[in-house]
Every structure is written in C-alpha cells, then in structure tokens.
Amino acid sequence: MSGWHEHLERETGRYQDGESRLGDSEDDPRQRRLTRLGNAAWGAGLSALMLGRREDAVAWFERAAAHYRESWEEAPPASWGRPIAVLKAQLLAGDAAGIPTRAEEAARWALTTGCVEAESAIGRYAGALALLVLGRDGDALPVARSLQGADGFPPAVAAALVGLAAGDREGVAAAIEAVLASFETRDSFLEDVSVADTVLCLHALASARWPTAPLRESALLPRTLS
Numbered sequence: 001m002s003g004w005h006e007h008l009e010r011e012t013g014r015y016q017d018g019e020s021r022l023g024d025s026e027d028d029p030r031q032r033r034l035t036r037l038g039n040a041a042w043g044a045g046l047s048a049l050m051l052g053r054r055e056d057a058v059a060w061f062e063r064a065a066a067h068y069r070e071s072w073e074e075a076p077p078a079s080w081g082r083p084i085a086v087l088k089a090q091l092l093a094g095d096a097a098g099i100p101t102r103a104e105e106a107a108r109w110a111l112t113t114g115c116v117e118a119e120s121a122i123g124r125y126a127g128a129l130a131l132l133v134l135g136r137d138g139d140a141l142p143v144a145r146s147l148q149g150a151d152g153f154p155p156a157v158a159a160a161l162v163g164l165a166a167g168d169r170e171g172v173a174a175a176i177e178a179v180l181a182s183f184e185t186r187d188s189f190l191e192d193v194s195v196a197d198t199v200l201c202l203h204a205l206a207s208a209r210w211p212t213a214p215l216r217e218s219a220l221l222p223r224t225l226s
C-alpha cells in the first residue's frame with residue numbers, strides 16, 4: 001500500500017505543478033500542457049483506485065477526461081490517443097456493473113472526431129470503443145474486425161473488442177486474460193503507474209453486457225476486482 005500512496009502523492013504533485021504552468025507559453029503549446037495535466041490526473045486516478053479510494057479515483061479520472069478532451073481541440077490531426085484516453089477515463093470513472101452517462105456522452109463526442117473511418121488502427125480503436133460504450137455492437141463489429149491483424153495493434157485487444165461486439169462471452173474472457181498477461185510482461189507504463197488499465201476498461205464493457213467472473217489476482221489490478 002505504501003508504494004501506491006507514494007505514487008498518488010507524486011501524481012498529485014505533478015498535477016499541481018502542471019496547473020501552475022497552464023498559462024500562455026510560446027515554447028510549450030497549451031495542448032501539450034493539457035495532455036500532461038491529463039496524464040497526471042490519470043496516474044493519480046489509477047493510484048487511488050489501487051488504494052481502494054474509489055471516490056478519489058472517480059474525481060481524478062473525470063479531471064483527466066476533461067483535460068484530454070480540451071487538448072484535442074488544438075492537437076495535431078489524428079491525435080487519436082486523446083479520444084481513447086477520454087473514453088478510458090470515463091469508463092473507469094463509472095461503475096464496473098454498467099456504463100455511466102458520462103462515458104456515453106464521451107462516446108458520442110468521440111464519434112464526431114471521425115475515428116470510425118480513420119486510416120490508422122489506433123483511430124479505429126477509438127471508434128470501436130465509442131460504439132461499444134453506446135451499445136452499438138452491430139456497428140462496432142466491422143470496426144473491431146478491421147483491427148485484427150492491423151500492424152502494431154495488440155491481437156488480444158482486437159480479439160476482446162470483436163468478442164464484445166459479437167456477444168462472445170467466453171472469447172472475451174479469454175482475450176481479457178491474454179491482455180492481462182501481456183501487461184504483466186511490460187517494462188514501461190504511462191506515468192510509471194503499473195496498472196492494467198485496458199483490462200479494467202474491457203472488463204467494464206463486458207460487465208455491462210453479461211455477468212462476468214472476477215478477474216484473476218494480479219499486482220496490476222485493484223484487489224476489489226479479483
């Protein structure tokens with residue numbers, strides 16, 4: 001637990017420092033400063049979640065989503081990581097037993113970015129997530145299938161998205177386990193916060209569709225979900 005307290009304190013400090021630097025700066029575009037704020041809030045949210053501090057985690061995830069979304073307005077074209085981060089933050093801010101209204105609103109916004117028709121796999125990933133959050137599984141299925149075999153896109157994540165869209169409960173469970181296993185071999189994480197965030201998001205989407213078994217115990221997951 002002490003390690004996660006230290007992570008939370010560090011990310012909170014980064015966030016506060018970022019807030020103090022949010023004024024105009026010709027050498028540091030505002031969209032980058034907003035992204036760093038989002039990253040710090042994201043790291044704080046994950047740290048609070050690992051500590052079992054659910055309300056604090058929700059507040060941090062919502063801050064992260066707001067900053068990522070604002071940063072999109074001035075970001076370079078095809079900065080698809082921003083809408084993905086917005087969707088993931090709002091998914092984690094919601095109850096794992098269902099999709100919250102804010103995630104649905106974020107998904108509707110994400111679809112306005114053109115992510116579904118994006119040339120890049122990462123853009124279509126945002127589109128697949130948005131459609132799945134809205135329960136538009138039939139629309140999500142071809143988008144998710146387009147990610148299978150896409151250069152550089154994690155096969156297990158693509159399999160989980162296809163399974164969610166197709167209603168393949170057993171396939172989703174196996175794919176989520178594979179995603180978790182892949183996280184457990186990672187050497188680096190955003191903000192150095194070692195949490196299998198994609199697993200948590202996929203589990204939230206699965207839980208909105210059918211009863212799910214607890215995730216297996218892992219150092220990369222909150223104990224409340226295992």
